[in-house]
Amino acid sequence: MFYPNAPLSKIMFNKYDTDGSGSITVQEFKYMAYDLGYYLSDTELEFAVKKLDKTGSDSITYDDFKKWWGTTDRWNQLKLSEENMAILSAISGQFQMFDVDKSGSIDKHEFQNYCKEIAKKGKITTAEEEEMFRNLDINHDGNVSFNELIDYLYAKYEGDLSRYFS
Ligand SMILES: [Ca+2]
Ligand SMILES: [Ca+2]
Ligand SMILES: [Ca+2]
Structure with missing residues (x-):
């Protein structure tokens, strides 16, 4: 109109x-x-x-x-800064590393290893791990896609992905 x-x-x-x-x-x-x-x-x-x-x-x-x-x-x-591009590619590399069967997404089993990496500091309980998986798996298909991971991190760090590595 x-x-x-x-x-x-x-x-x-x-x-x-x-x-x-x-x-x-x-x-x-x-x-x-x-x-x-x-x-x-x-x-x-x-x-x-x-x-x-x-x-x-x-x-x-x-x-x-x-x-x-x-x-x-x-x-x-x-426009994405060089820094943000580098961060994205680092996250992508990490994602691929944990996607052991190279299916393009991270299933529950693969996630257990990934979770330890994300949590880094301190222990993470099974309940926390399950909750995190639920939060990440936005469309509830039992897998975390790269887009879902980025959406999650983007919301968590309010658009400043450099905080993910700091
Ligand atoms: Ca439209
Ligand atoms: Ca996989
Ligand atoms: Ca999903």
Whole structure:
């Protein structure tokens, strides 16, 4: 729908919310970036949506979008720093190491080893371990995918993944 007096943020939001769902998904955001001439890698796009999404819906609502659109360096702030890229690749390497059967996800058995690594300091009880697995396995399919792990860490460290290694 076109509103002649709507703010630009609203016009842009409606234009790129191509399925009219009321929120912008990674795919829709990707198209917008491309259409406006900004190049972001797939990883950066995923993170852009995670960063802007304040409701945990994996997509951007108009309220989230409006805030971002109103910032002056709106595209630059979505670029991942070299440091963040390095951290992501370190987490990915760690994930692959614990994915012993190379299935692309970490099952309960593999998780027991991984858990010890995440917990690092102090002991972790079986109950805590189970709770952690439940929190990580967002879609409850009995496996932790890399995306689920990143979502978890991203929420836990409020977007600052460098804290994971400190
Ligand atoms: Ca949409
Ligand atoms: Ca596995
Ligand atoms: Ca899962």
